[in-house]
Amino acid sequence: MIAAYRHRLGRLVRRLWSRPRLDLPLLGALTALAMVGLATLYSAGDESLSLVGSQAGRFVLGAIMLVLVSRISPTLLRTWTPWLYAFSTALLVVVAVIGEGKGAYRWLDLGVVRFQPSELCKLTMPMMVAWYLHPRQLPPRWKDIFAVGILIAVPAALIAEQPDLGTALLVAGSGAFALFLSGMSWRRIALLLGLVVAALPVAWHFMHGYQRQRVMTFINPESDPLGTGWHIIQSKIAVGSGGIFGKGWHHGTQSRLEFLPEHTTDFIFAVFGEEFGLVGAIVLIALYAFIIGRSLWIAMEARDTYSRLLTGAIAMSFFVYVIVNGGMITGLLPVVGVPLPLVSYGGTSAVSLLTGFGVLMSVHAHRKLLE
């Protein structure tokens, strides 16, 4: 028994140490993105090397996670999936219990690192949906759709209660993408979307004051120019004043003089737009488009339903980050705390994103084994 375990463990360690078989175009694009992120952060953080250093440290940690996860076969990952899902959901419950009566509470302090269990859910959620749909006949039936709905709703509701509406929507979205990619019929999609729209007034009823405020401010930012509207106005000024070619690296006055709030985290895209202009923004968006396209291509090449749905959902979630953040800083969407992937300063997000790409790399590495 022990010998068997030792044998399996040895195989796992050997595999982890073997030469990584990574998708080089994707890896290259991610590296380029991380470099752009560090450069922008250097400017946005007022040339603070410690800020850039700690972010680079997280990238290194994320890269290690990426390589490690890429060594784990999707099959093994699939067998772990229910446990990981249950674990992350349990952590959400723990946070909810600890955070009782403390207002917004999202963090678990592990002494060495503080991390948000909701970040873990961004990965475990599509895994769970893919796990559930993997053995079932696709397109999914109503019964399966309903079951998936429950799987999505429980963690999403816990996150929304923290309260963190933005992350809750992202987590729910990542599960929903898996469902979409599983081939659920358009009619049913339309029906469900209709239900969601109909449920919006109910959601409004359950929203926290600051969440409602954000939505209201989004509709008319100038109505509250010193409060929440300030973010949107200053962000639009930053982007708009950048023009076609931008003000140049570290010449963005909006961020340097601190008119732009959160300019190293959620609003770093505005700094980028201010300093590198429309040209820079197009290049960056193209880079994101490439990463998403490449990820979807990897998903299409995947060997089984679980891998396909999981990688596809990760790729599409990645897009949601970009569009929600980009929409927010340009005033298209309300202010929700969604970071720009691999550019915004922030530990958990960078590491969890790169871990997600580790899953993609794993799927890529194991694509031909069954064929």
Place this chain on the structure above:
Amino acid sequence: MPLRRRAIKDNRREAHLFRVRAYTGFALILLGLLVLVGRFFYLQVMRHDEYAVRSEQNRVHLRRLPPARGLIYDRNGTLLADNVPAFRLDVIPERVKHMERMLKRLDTVVPLSADDLKDFHRQLKQHRSFQSVPLKLHLTEDEIDRFAVNRWRFPGVDVVPYLTRHYPMGDIFAHVVGYVGRINQRELQQVNPERYDGTTHIGKTGIEKYYENKLHGEPGYQVVEVNADQRVQRILETHPPTPGENLYLSIDANLQKAAYKAFAGRAGAAVAIDPRNGQVLAMVSVPTYDPNLFVNGISQTDYDALLNNPHHPLLDRAAVGRYPPGSTVKPFIGLGGLELGLRTPQDTVNSTGVFYIPGQSRGYRDDQRGGAGITDLRKAIAQSVNTYFYKLALDMGIDRFSHWMARFGFGQEPGIDLPRQGEGVLPSREWKRGQTHQPWYPGETVIAGIGQGYWVITPLQLAHALATLADKGVPHTPRLLMATQDGVDAKVKPVSPPPAGASVIKNPADWQAVVNGMIDVVNGGPGTTARGLGKGFPYVIAGKTGTAERYSRKTKAYTNHSDLAALAKLHRALFEAFTPAENPRIAVAVVLEEGAWGGSSAGPIARKILDAWAKEQGLPDDTSDEPKDMAP
């Protein structure tokens, strides 16, 4: 059931289905990213100009640089108002953790008055937390030393240098120069806020107030780059402020000092004017106060002391004090008799000691028991014979009388360049109707003839009238400002006086006749009212005394001349004089609130002012032979 489903699970078909979905999804993603690019295009290209302007408005601010206040000099360049470096305590609120606790501790090191704290808390609300707020102005050496030792205990509190107004001459010029003080809310509403941005003080009284506009100067500005907290990051451009104009007053500090000293603390006022142009040479009001007390906020104790002083030191007696003119108006009335053709210099009246209006029983007395006998104009002025002027006033009638007197400025503001000046009262039919709805009685005309009754003058008004008479009837508006200067090194630019009016005198011989009488007042024989006052003076002085009763007489008895101290309680003493008599260059009016007789009490004060003036003219000053023992 699960078995059957697993059996029909078609991986190939599912892969195809996924492929279609993935392509669809990617198409939607590209569409979304294109919308985002479109949004960037909209903001960065189509609305770029607007946002570029708003970004610049965020970044660049103007910061006012308050100008240095202009200095004030006397006519010889003696400094009357200066800007001197001083030290104050400033607090940067954001660096103080517990403001009230800190203030309490600080109070034990540097005493803070209730006013300091009140001002501080008011300003605290108007400043941003990183801007320093003055807590206590004008620290003493001792306070600076004590704070320096304890400084480590008070983070966010600092000793800061600044320029403060200082009046080197102190109380001697208090009423003329005035003082500046902290701008209050009401004053702030009356000025251009941009021009006063950063300015802490404003002229409150005197010249400081009247010429505030000239003295203030124009603020400069700095174009600075600020961050979102409005903290200055860089200075982009500096446009220095233009200091206020320096003012040269026509006052001669030496005359002013001599006049102030001559009062020896007795309440009263004196004004000296150059009759040729209306320039004020001296203007004192006694008692006075130290204007320096007001600059950085006067303490309640000091202020109470000034308010409770029975002699009201804050009152500018020279410009707004109200006094009966008494006999000082007789030369003007005598001149009126000649100019209106009612008298010739040779016409006489017989002074018997009492004058009666024909048909009335009430008698109007002369000062001398038994009267002065046959009296012409010269004697009437020299000996101040009441009966001559009773009769003359009656012959003129009140309407011609007040019309004539108005030409010398009686009953009107003199128009001097000071914020406050009185207009006095010139008795007239209209004036009385406005006041009491009563008709005019001839008896009131009679007593107006000796400067009694309703008649009220200010010392400045009397000096102005005298100066007008002295310059052969040409009225010059009294002026304090003589020249201005744009900077310490710039040229001094004379200020042209307001145009002089037309002479009120038609016949120069009339003027000479009146002046002859006034010369006799000072230089004449027995019976003249200021006999001996001109002794030892290098020029011929022409003058006139005035003694007005402070209270109405209760007895018909003639005044006992011997008890001067008792008389001083009852009389106001006035004296007016100009010199040289033939071509006057200075005219002085003196009012002593408690003086026994015009000649003996107010006269010497005028003489001392004239002596100081004579000394300025480069002539020997002969005061060793003080005039004594003068007849009333």
